[in-house]
Amino acid sequence: MIINRREAIRIAGALALGSAAGSPAFAQSGTPKRGGTLTVQLSGEQRVLNPAIRASTGVYIVTSKIMEPLVDLDASGVPAAVLATSWTSAPDGKTHTFKLREGVTWHDGKPFTSADVQYTAMEMWKKYLNYGTQLQQYLEAVETPDATTAVFKYSRPMPQNLLLRALCDLGYIAPRHVFEGTNILDNPANTAPIGTGPFKFVQYERGQFIIADRNPNYWRKDFPYLDRIVWRFIIDKAAAAAALETGQTQLSTYNALSLADLDRLKTDARFTVTSKGLEANAFNNTLEFNTRRKELSDVRVRQAIAQAIDVPFFIENFIYGQGKPATGPIPSVSTAFYTEAPPPYKLDVKKANALLDEAGYKRGAGGTRFTLKLVPIQNGEDVPLLATFIQQSLSQVGIKVDILNLDSAGALATVYRDWNFDLATGWHQYRGDPAVSTTVWYRSGSPKGAPWTNQYGWKNDAVDKMIDDAAAELDPVKRKALYAEWVKAVNADIPVWMMIERTFQTAISKKVQGALNMPRWGSGDWHDTWIES
Amino acid sequence: MTGSLARYAKNPAALLGLVLLLAVIAMALLAPILFPKDPLSLAGRPLQWPDLGGRFPLGTDNSGRDIAAQIFHGAQVSLLIGLVATTISIAIGIVVGALAGFYGGWIDDALMRVTEAFQTLPNFLLLLVLVAVFGSDITTVTVAIGLVSWPATARLTRAEFLTLRNREFVQACRVLGMGDLRIIFREILPNALPPVIVYASVVMAIAILLESALAFLSLSDPNIASWGNLIGAGRNVLRVQWYVSAIPGVAILLTVLAVSLVGQGLNDALNPRLRRNPKP
Incomplete structure (x- = not known):
């Protein structure tokens, strides 16, 4: 016992020293x-080892060694040649031509050609790949004038920097000869991948x-x-x-x-x-509000909740300082899109109480205003910790929170398919460009059941327009400005609150x-x- | 009965069990007085080491909750779950076992096949299924624990009924024209009850363990302060802040030990001839 305790104290001391000195390079x-x-x-x-139909870090950590994308990030975070060796874009942003690497063969000996790119883009990215279906919705055709050229044709302008950055995650190529003529989702190559x-x-x-x-x-x-x-x-x-x-x-x-x-x-x-x-894989701890619930449809209630939670305290004491308060859905590591700003909400219990009173939800018996059901979407151990912290924090302003524990699949179905929640907390993963996997959290019209999208019954036409405009804006400077404006708008209306910015x-x-x-x-x-x- | 009491009082292990059990009951009763605040509320900085003289004598867990408050309030939860689940399980077990043992024939066959079907499934797996389907609030969890732990009681009751149903006193009752239900519940059951009561203590200990195991897997009700929830939460910090899991672990150990010792003591007191170490 004594040794354990002594050792624990020694470790605690060493930890304090370590964090003071900073981690060695x-x-x-x-x-x-x-x-x-x-x-x-x-x-x-x-369950799936095919990154052309499933975008997830759990898939990439295995399959990115076996299959390859058209482009991938270089050491400085710029998309660089992999299976594509060069690319040009037409001035209207609707045509993007990729030159492909010669002399590449699949693991089964067949040559890699533009037909593989054409098939994967049209049959997998556009039809099945999560985030890919959204990204490629205006992709009309991939033309293959010769075996080493693939021409992507879009019906709306596609910014080149968005396409290239997105293809690092959403640009893995699968072998056409293995998948063609089969049911893609049942193909055995989804669990026994064949790549280049x-x-x-x-x-x-x-x-x-x-x-x-x-x-x-x-x-x-x-x-x-x-x-x-x-x-x-x-x-x-x-x-x-x-x-x-x-x-x-x-x-x-x-x-x-x-x-x-x-x-x-x-x-x-x-x-x-x-x-x-892992800088490219920034993520946020989220708090999602189901605005179908009467109380939460009032923006004052959502803002009150955001001001009742002491995020810096949580970061420092619950998750070992691994994170910082987020300033919006675009993380600070994304230099191409991030605009400096303070966190939109900070702890102000008095104001939170005042907002709730103003919204008409006075404290009832036992000091409780109303009860909300919180569904943690299990992803890391910080998710249940944050759920508990939200429960503890909101009880201070008279909102009782019941936590509903479900396994990961059950929580996803409950929140994104059945809409059977008031609050949900999980992770938002940012993939280099807000148009890849971030704006879907705010854009209305996501198909019911699509996880990690706007399923909160929230619709804001101005925000929808900003999202669509920014995704088709070819000038990088104007694009960044559009996103800055968009961040302000969604921070004010918070259908989902990006609470903490984290890196893996x-x-x-x-x-x-x-x-x-x-x-x-x-x-x-x-x-x-x-x-x- | 006084003979039983005297025999119980002479058994030091049984007395120790009784003292421990009374201590746990006292903790449960004192919880709202000693810790009037919600035990799940944020009490201070997370992961403070136990400090017997300080504000948190047993420290705080990784959600900044007072461990001492959770231990006291958790005693309520564990005892409640233990008692209710045991009552449910024993009630089902007695009815099934009594009917099967008394009537025999096809009723016995049917009921015992059902019992065996339950027994072939590990009760914890069945419990996981029930909780996954019906949710994990505390009522569901308690009822589910009761529902998965009755088969052994049923078999025990049936065995007792099989030995008792043809005794002279039962035949005498028949001759007097008593109804079946009266014979079962008024005449045979009291004689079959002692081993069942002893077994109830085993069921209670298992019920407490089952709830803790569920909570350890984060599948119990997170909105109550239970010992298992605390152990589950402490698992992530086990290598450094081991006390978060160890303290509720010891609480569960002592409670289960207490219930078992009391059960053993009851067994020795009610069935003196079956005592393991008969004293001259």
Whole structure:
């Protein structure tokens, strides 16, 4: 007992020192070494391993090593050539021509051609890929004048910078010859992917592991360095931390460890804990208001709720300082679109009470004004913590909150399909451009049941117009200004409150080199990653 | 009966169990007096270490809630769940077991097949299904626990009825023209009851554990202060702030131990001939 406590105090002290000194920079050194196996922890089961029909970090962390996109981010966060080598856009923004890489073959030996691009874009991105259906809704055709040219034709202007940035996530190419003439969603290649990437899929054992081996015919000569990547499913976070510490795994990314363990491992010399290499995957903790509920249809009530919650206190004390109050739906890491502003709401319990009184909801028996049902949409351990904190905070202003615990699928169905909630809290993931996966949270007219979209019964014609205009604006400066105006509008009306801006954390063994070297490294191809002996 | 009481009083383990159980009951009764605030409200900075002389003698959990308040209020929840779920389970078990044991034949066959069907499913899995389908508020959870834990009681009651139904006193009742229900509930049941009462203590201990296990998986009612919820919350900080899970763990351990010891004591007191260590 005493030793444990002493040790705990020692660790606590070390943590305080560590955070004061700041985390050491990730060092890259030495000559790359060939061979070896990288073992990666996965915190959840994947039912689909095809990034052309399912956009999710859980899919990318595996399949981005096996399949490749047209373009991907470089070290400085600019879209760079992968399967596409160059691109030009017509001045009206309706035609985008991609030159494709020559001499690339699929893992089954067939050549990669523009027909694959045409098929994937029209049959997968436009029809099934979440966010892709929205992004490509005005894509009319992909023309293939020759085997290495793909011409994207849009019926409305598509800004080139939006298209390129979006294609880093939503631009993975699937093999036409494998999918054509089959039911795409039932195709076995969705769980045994065939790609052009540096690693070839070997085996997927449900609930156990996924294995991919080095692709000797990879188009980047002499890459990759690693012989094999093994992804192990370890759902229990304590077990995942133990696996990392005993060397059974070398990498846990996208917050796959508990916040407490991430904080603890910061001071362990064997590991790097950082948000570097995941900057492109900023996310927000959200609070969504179902405006079909009478009380919540009043903007004063929504604003009162936002002013009853002490967000900085939550960040500092509940989630180990891993985040900052958000200033709107566009995170500060997105320099191309972010406009400096203070957080729209801060704690003011007096004002919150006054707003609620003004809206006509006086305190009744026991000091309660009304009761709301809060559905946490499970994503990380911070979601239930925030749900509890919202419950605690709102009780101070006379709003009783009942938390309804459901599993992840149940919560998504309850909130986005059945609309059976008053408040919901989960994550909004930002993907480099507000038009990719952010404006859908506000645009009216999403099909019922589409998760992470506006399902709160909220409609604002001015906001809808701003979203549509910005998505078709070709001038980057004007686009940024339009989004700044849009952020102001949605902050004032808050159908959903982006409470906290967060970045994911990676815990990685220092033996792993060639890592964290681009802003979506967790979803990168790892062709230049190697392991120090 | 006085003989039973005396035998119980002579059993030190049983007395210890009784003292512990009374302590838990006292905690439950004192909770609203000692901790009048909502135990789920924010009490202070999260993850403060236990400090016996300070404001939070047992520390705060990772949501900034007072652990001591949750332990006291959690005693209410655990006892309530234990008692209600046990009552439901014992009631179902007795009715099913009594009917099956008394009538035999096809009634026995039918009821026992149903019982066996329940027994083939691990009761925790069945509980997970019930909670997933009907939701996780505390009433549902309690009823669900009662519904999954009756089969053993039913079999026990049936076995007792099988041995008792052809005894002379039952035959005498028949000759006197008593109705079946009267014979079952007024004549046989009181004689079959002692082992069932003892088993009830086992059911109660299991019920408390089942609720904790549900809460550990975040599937119990999050709007009440239960020990299991606290353990579940503490799981994420187990490596450093182990006390968040350890304190309610000890509370559950002691309560289950108390209930079991009392049950064992009752067993020894009510069935002296079955006592494990007969004293000369």
